Amino acid sequence: MTNRHTQTFTAAPEHIDEMDHVNNAVWLQWVQAVATAHWEAVASPEHVATYVWFAVRHEIDYRGNIGLGETVTAETYLPAAPTGARFERRVDFTNADGKVIVQVKSIWAIIERASGRLVRIPKAVSDPFGPFGDAG
16 A cells, blocks of 8 residues: 555656657646556556546646756555545655645546446545545
8 A cells, every 4th residue: 555656757858849848748647657557566457447537627737847858756645535536646846856846736527437427436446546635
């Protein structure tokens, strides 16, 4: 059981925009990658096979950026237990100096693969991701 998951990303040429830093759309790709990795690391194989997640909302605060070859560490956590079919996920991106440069708050919903319908998040699915909260 773990509420937190980290992953490191390095800015490659395809991530860089005309401002010579990581493009805003890339930060969302990295949010998707770390969220998926957290799900696959913690959820049971049965739950991974039964359910799929999708983002319904993202709020992003940019306080900095990185350029080509620079690295960030993404740390994701769940600040609260799910509500119905949805839960909130946070992702903090920290640069090499230890400064949080991008913070993301996302709302995710769960779908049952077989029916293609939203479902209430089963307790057995959410419990392995606790304890919930900022303290993790």
